[in-house]
Amino acid sequence: MxxxxxxxxxxxxxxxxxxxxxxxxxxxxxxxxxxxxxxxxDRLGVSKSVIANLEYNxxxxxxxxxxxxxxxxxxxxxxxxxxxxxMAVTAEESDVAAxxxxxxxxxxxxxxxxxxxxxxxxxxWRMLRNFMEEVILDTDxxx
Numbered sequence: 001m002x003x004x005x006x007x008x009x010x011x012x013x014x015x016x017x018x019x020x021x022x023x024x025x026x027x028x029x030x031x032x033x034x035x036x037x038x039x040x041x042d043r044l045g046v047s048k049s050v051i052a053n054l055e056y057n058x059x060x061x062x063x064x065x066x067x068x069x070x071x072x073x074x075x076x077x078x079x080x081x082x083x084x085x086x087m088a089v090t091a092e093e094s095d096v097a098a099x100x101x102x103x104x105x106x107x108x109x110x111x112x113x114x115x116x117x118x119x120x121x122x123x124x125w126r127m128l129r130n131f132m133e134e135v136i137l138d139t140d141x142x143x
Contacts, residue, residue, distance in 0.1 A: 022066075023057040025080050028087075029073050030055070044068050071097045 030040040030051065037055075038048040044065070053059045061069070070077040074094050079085045089097070102110050120128065 021057065022060070022081065022083075023055055025083065026051075026061070026069065027055045029069060029075055029080070033073055043072055067097075067101075071101050 030037070033040065035043070036048075037051045041048050041051045044051075045068075046065075054061050054065075066081055067077060069075070070080045070089075071094075074089055075087050076085050076089045076093070077097070079087050099114065102114060105111070
């Protein structure tokens with residue numbers, strides 16, 4: 001699955017959109033993103049025909065696909081799945097979704113890295129912050 005930091009729904013933050021069918025909500029996400037079936041599928045790592053079948057209600061998307069659409073296009077998972085709530089997600093919800101995607105993915109290094117971050121205490125965070133500030137400063141002066 002191809003995932004990026006793309007959030008086209010900031011303007012819909014407080015708008016409640018309720019469509020009764022999942023396939024209608026998938027189509028709405030794609031159309032709001034101004035993407036063709038093919039480009040939408042590319043962003044999710046699937047073919048144009050998979051997206052067409054979803055939108056025409058020929059197949060129900062598996063749970064991982066629903067989660068991927070919600071994450072990739074920064075839409076509220078609950079809204080996408082059930083139609084309840086707001087279409088847009090908050091920045092915090094987006095961050096949680098990103099971390100969930102990492103922790104349920106296949107990249108063992110990324111999972112180990114975030115587990116290690118989760119175990120850091122205040123002193124370790126301060127040391128890491130100081131180190132990163134030096135790295136950034138060194139990078140800025142060498143460019």
